[in-house]
Amino acid sequence: MSLATFSTRLFPTMRSQAMARFATPSSSFARFYGTKKYTEEHEWIDIDNGIATIGITDHAQGSLGEIVYVQSADLKDVEKGDTIGSVESVKAASDIYAPVSGKVIEVNEDVAANPSLLNDNPEGEGWLCKIQLSSDADVSNLLSEEAYKKLVEAQH
Amino acid sequence: MLSALRFAKSIPTVTVARTAHRAYSAAAASEALRKTVLYNYHIENGAKMVPYAGWSMPVLYSNLSVGASHNWTRTNASVFDVSHMLATRVTGKDRVKFFESLTVADIENLPVGSSTLSVFTNEDGGIIDDTIICKHEDSLYVVSNAGCADKDLAHIRAHLKEFQNKGGDADLKIIDDHALIALQGPKAAAVLESLVEKDLRDFPFMDGRFMTIKGIDCHVARSGYTGEDGFEISVPNNDAVEFTKLLLASPDVELAGLGARDSLRLEAGLCLYGHELDETITPVEAGLTWTIGKRRRAEGGFLGASKIQDQLKNGVSKRRIGLVVQGAPARENAPIYANGELVGKVTSGCPSPSTKKNVAMGYVKNGLHKSGTELEVEVRGRKQKAIVTKLPFVPAGYHKV
Structure with a gap:
C-alpha cells in the first residue's frame, strides 16, 4: 500500500488539493509517468506520482462545441469505466468515464463555475478531476499521443 | 468520455464527434442523404452538415456556436434552410372538406390568406404529424415535417383515393420546385421590408401572401418555429441561393442551423414531432386543444374524433x-x-x-x-x-x- 492510499483512508472525508498535496510524496520522488496519455473516449490523463489528472481532449471540445454545463465528479472511489460526471453543450450531453480505477480526490471547481474553460484550454486549465490510482489500477491500454492522433484521424 | 462515441447509458440523446448528431438522424447512415438546393451554399459558408430526416442539413455554421446563433436570432435575425420540409398544395372544390376529414382545423372558417397550426390524427386520436395549413383563394398550402413526409403522403393519398372514389373533388401536389427559407428574429421584418420596399406592419402573424421580392416570385408566410416574429418564404429552386444572399447581405442577418432551431423552439414551447408529439399522444394531451376549431369540437368528422371529444369532456x-x-x-x-x-x-x-x-x-x-x-x-x-x-x-x- 502506498503512502498515498493509506493517507486517504485515514482521512476519507478530506477533500481536494490540500489532501492530495499532503498525500503525495515530495517532489524529489520519481515521476512514474511523466507524459500525457489518451483514451478512446477522447479523454486525456496525466499521471504523476500515482495521481491522475483527467480532462477532455481538444478534439473532444471541438466536436462538442460550446460547453455550457459541467457536472463534476463525486469525491469517491471509482472503477475504470464508471461515469464520473458530464460535459454538456446546448445540444448534447456527454458522459465522462473514469479512465482508471481509484479515488476521485479533487475536482476542478473553476470549470463548473466557468465551463468555457473547457473550450478555451481543455488540456490545461480545463482539467476536470484528479484520481488517486488504486494499487491495482490498469494503465496499460492508455493511448500514446501518437496513437490517439491516429484514432482521431481514422474517425474522420 | 465522449459517450457521444459510446452511447451513454442514461442519456440517449448524446452526440458529439463521430456519432455526433445522431439525435438529428432519422435515416440510416447507409441511405443516401438528400440535399436541398442550398447545400453547396451551406458548405461554402462553413456549415457543419448532419443527417436529419433523410436529408443532409446544417446543424451550425463555423462563425457561431449554437448558443451564439440562438442569441443572435433572439436579438437580430437568422436564416434557416427548411427546404427539407414537405410542402404540398391541395386543390379541388372539395379540398376543405377533404382536409377537414384528416385534420382538426376549422378550415371552413379560416379567412383566405390566413393559416393555422393543425395536426393529422389517427383513428385513436393520436398525432400522425403536425402541420401548417394556409388557405388561399384556390388551394390549401400545407407544410409538414420532413421526418414524417413518407407516412404523411401515404396517409393523405390513401384517404384521397377513398374521397375521390366517393365523388369528392380534391387533389394533392407535392411542391418540390421551391425551396423554403425561414427568416426569423425581431429584425426579420425590417430586413424583408428593405427588400420589398414596402411596409409590412399590416401583415399579421400566420398570414400568407404571394409577393415579388427583388423580381423573385415568392410565397411569404409570416410564421416560424423560433418564438420570434419572422417569415417562411417559398422561393423557386433556381432563385433560392440568390434570394438567400439577398437576405444575408444585411448585417443583421446570419445563417443558423438545426442546433439553434431546436433550442429556440424549445424555449418557445413549440412541439417537435417525435419528441412532444407522436401517434400515441392526442392534441388535447399535447396542449394543442386550441388548434381544434370550436365547430370541429362539436361536429367531429376527423379521425379519432370520438376519443378527442371524450377527452375534451372528461379530461386527460x-x-x-x-x-x-x-x-x-x-x-x-x-x-x-x-x-x-x-x-x-x-x-x-x-x-x-x-x-x-x-x-x-x-x-x-x-x-x-x-x-x-x-x-x-x-x-x-x-x-x-x-x-x-x-x-x-x-x-x-x-x-x-
Missing part, C-alpha cells in the same frame, strides 16, 4: 408541461417523479441560452401539470428538483397588427 390522464430543472440539464427520456413516484418523462430538454436555466418539456400525470408544482427529474441517477413552469419559457415576439 397526462399533459404536456414545461419544466425548469435545477442541477444538470435534463434531456429526452429523463424520468419525472412526484414524491418518489414515477409520473412521466422528459421529451426535450437543454440549457436555455436565453434564460440561462435548464429548461425541458415533458409529460406528467394530469393534476401535476400546474405551474409551480415541484417535481423531481432523474439525470444520471441523481434526482434533481424541477418546477413546472408556464410555456413559453421566453415571451413570444409574434407580430400583432
Whole structure:
C-alpha cells in the first residue's frame, strides 16, 4: 500500500488539493509517468506520482462545441469505466468515464463555475478531476499521443 | 468520455464527434442523404452538415456556436434552410372538406390568406404529424415535417383515393420546385421590408401572401418555429441561393442551423414531432386543444374524433408541461417523479441560452401539470428538483397588427 492510499483512508472525508498535496510524496520522488496519455473516449490523463489528472481532449471540445454545463465528479472511489460526471453543450450531453480505477480526490471547481474553460484550454486549465490510482489500477491500454492522433484521424 | 462515441447509458440523446448528431438522424447512415438546393451554399459558408430526416442539413455554421446563433436570432435575425420540409398544395372544390376529414382545423372558417397550426390524427386520436395549413383563394398550402413526409403522403393519398372514389373533388401536389427559407428574429421584418420596399406592419402573424421580392416570385408566410416574429418564404429552386444572399447581405442577418432551431423552439414551447408529439399522444394531451376549431369540437368528422371529444369532456390522464430543472440539464427520456413516484418523462430538454436555466418539456400525470408544482427529474441517477413552469419559457415576439 502506498503512502498515498493509506493517507486517504485515514482521512476519507478530506477533500481536494490540500489532501492530495499532503498525500503525495515530495517532489524529489520519481515521476512514474511523466507524459500525457489518451483514451478512446477522447479523454486525456496525466499521471504523476500515482495521481491522475483527467480532462477532455481538444478534439473532444471541438466536436462538442460550446460547453455550457459541467457536472463534476463525486469525491469517491471509482472503477475504470464508471461515469464520473458530464460535459454538456446546448445540444448534447456527454458522459465522462473514469479512465482508471481509484479515488476521485479533487475536482476542478473553476470549470463548473466557468465551463468555457473547457473550450478555451481543455488540456490545461480545463482539467476536470484528479484520481488517486488504486494499487491495482490498469494503465496499460492508455493511448500514446501518437496513437490517439491516429484514432482521431481514422474517425474522420 | 465522449459517450457521444459510446452511447451513454442514461442519456440517449448524446452526440458529439463521430456519432455526433445522431439525435438529428432519422435515416440510416447507409441511405443516401438528400440535399436541398442550398447545400453547396451551406458548405461554402462553413456549415457543419448532419443527417436529419433523410436529408443532409446544417446543424451550425463555423462563425457561431449554437448558443451564439440562438442569441443572435433572439436579438437580430437568422436564416434557416427548411427546404427539407414537405410542402404540398391541395386543390379541388372539395379540398376543405377533404382536409377537414384528416385534420382538426376549422378550415371552413379560416379567412383566405390566413393559416393555422393543425395536426393529422389517427383513428385513436393520436398525432400522425403536425402541420401548417394556409388557405388561399384556390388551394390549401400545407407544410409538414420532413421526418414524417413518407407516412404523411401515404396517409393523405390513401384517404384521397377513398374521397375521390366517393365523388369528392380534391387533389394533392407535392411542391418540390421551391425551396423554403425561414427568416426569423425581431429584425426579420425590417430586413424583408428593405427588400420589398414596402411596409409590412399590416401583415399579421400566420398570414400568407404571394409577393415579388427583388423580381423573385415568392410565397411569404409570416410564421416560424423560433418564438420570434419572422417569415417562411417559398422561393423557386433556381432563385433560392440568390434570394438567400439577398437576405444575408444585411448585417443583421446570419445563417443558423438545426442546433439553434431546436433550442429556440424549445424555449418557445413549440412541439417537435417525435419528441412532444407522436401517434400515441392526442392534441388535447399535447396542449394543442386550441388548434381544434370550436365547430370541429362539436361536429367531429376527423379521425379519432370520438376519443378527442371524450377527452375534451372528461379530461386527460397526462399533459404536456414545461419544466425548469435545477442541477444538470435534463434531456429526452429523463424520468419525472412526484414524491418518489414515477409520473412521466422528459421529451426535450437543454440549457436555455436565453434564460440561462435548464429548461425541458415533458409529460406528467394530469393534476401535476400546474405551474409551480415541484417535481423531481432523474439525470444520471441523481434526482434533481424541477418546477413546472408556464410555456413559453421566453415571451413570444409574434407580430400583432
